[in-house]
Amino acid sequence: MKIYKVLLVLMFSCAGLSAEQKQSVTTCGSCHQKQALTQPDTQMGRAMQLPEQNETLKAYPKLTFHRGAYSYLVETREGTTQYIVSDGTASISIPVLWSMGAQAQTWVLEHGGHMYESMVSYYPLTRGLDVTVGDDGLAPKTLEEAIGRPIDGEGVTTCFGCHATNAVIDHKLNLTAFKPGVGCEHCHIGANAHFANAMKGDFSNSPPSLGNLSSEDISNFCGQCHRSWELVVRAGWRGPANVRFQPYRLANSKCFDGADPRISCIACHDPHKRVSREAAYYDQKCLACHSEAASMAPPHAKVCPVAKSNCSSCHMPKVPFPGGHFVFTDHDIRIVKPGEPYPN
Structure with a gap:
């Protein structure tokens, strides 16, 4: 009975969402209410708008x-x-x-x-x-x-494949069953089948937990749309224009360790919530390694002699995107020196 009560609560929390987004909220949200209520309002959730x-x-x-x-x-x-x-x-x-x-x-x-x-x-x-x-x-x-x-x-399948859910089936564009934006099923493959079985009391086919992936695997997973290190290198995308490819930039960081969960995409960003723009929000993420109190910190994780707050404002500079009216946070975490060229 509880699952149906939750569904009723969710149905009244869907104002402003598309019909497809409402469906995701009221299906996956019947068990994962916290994530389902906030995810549609993220940039990924609104990656395509009707x-x-x-x-x-x-x-x-x-x-x-x-x-x-x-x-x-x-x-x-x-x-x-x-x-x-x-x-x-x-x-x-x-x-x-x-x-x-x-x-x-x-x-x-x-x-x-x-x-x-x-x-x-x-x-x-x-x-x-x-x-x-x-x-x-x-x-x-x-x-x-x-x-x-x-x-x-x-070009079409790549565009729709990253900005919508279920728009590409067997490498072909399918506009009859797609959902605008990045929904649950986009990242959690098999979520709809899991919901159907869960309504019958069968929870045996849950989608694999992405939180169990290594940092490198998560980087490659997110890199399917945000561009992986390998793809950027093979394509030869050089210069400030590649600042928007966060997995590539993060992998270039001296502190990146593909086996350390403290330096993965989801260590700093909850994909079910809107991205925080406050530098102070990320301090604890940095201090998980770069502080005297950090447990099992890697040898190269030095304690910053300058400050213990607003770490990202110094070590992750803002880079204007060439000709694009954008400013991106550079995920190549480093000691930034004035006047130095953009590091590839």
């Missing part, structure tokens, strides 16, 4: 941008949004169905049987449009090309 839940587009119903011979308008009226590109003579209007990103937003557009990454994106830092990150080198010669970068095939 038009009816997109508060950004509601707040900014008319976004404009000009680039060369082309002008762009992202206009929201009566709950629908149109992405319009014009060359002054003709125009193409495409309905916005999928917004990728919880804060900055890029739109995946379907036109003429093809998928495109929108040429322009919304950036909260400027509260307006600018060229989509990585597309500044594109020089469209036709109105069709001005829509954005074609992302058919692997």
Whole structure:
């Protein structure tokens, strides 16, 4: 009886969520109430937004941008949004169905049987449009090309695979059963089957606990979307642009130990809660190794002679993303020296 009482509580706690998110909250939340209530509001939970839940587009119903011979308008009226590109003579209007990103937003557009990454994106830092990150080198010669970068095939599955749940099945895009954002089933494979069996009293098929993975395995797991060390190295992504690939940057840290749980992604970030922006929040994470009271601290974990608080504000500098209106926290934990070049 208890499980049904919890379900009733959760049903009244779903205001503002999509139908798919509500389903996750009221299924997994029947046992994992604490995690299910907060996870949909995380950046991962809002990694994809549908038009009816997109508060950004509601707040900014008319976004404009000009680039060369082309002008762009992202206009929201009566709950629908149109992405319009014009060359002054003709125009193409495409309905916005999928917004990728919880804060900055890029739109995946379907036109003429093809998928495109929108040429322009919304950036909260400027509260307006600018060229989509990585597309500044594109020089469209036709109105069709001005829509954005074609992302058919692997580009589409990669995009939807990281920003939605159950959107890719057998390496193919499936838009009939997907859920917007990173939900329970995205990381906890088999969660839905587990819930169905749990409702029958069978708890024998619980998804494996990700907390039991080693730090290196967790880094690779999160790196499926946030980019692993191996992927970044093989792709040759160099310079400040790779600051957004946190697993890669963390693995470059002198203190990273793939077998030490104190230096993993989930040691500092609970994926079921919004990311804390306060430097002091992470002090205890650092002092778990870098303090005189730390038990079983590795030999290289020296005690900081400068301060015992706000550790990350010094050792994890803020790095502006080139041309992207972003500032990222560099997860390459180190002693930062003024004027030193960006370390790869």
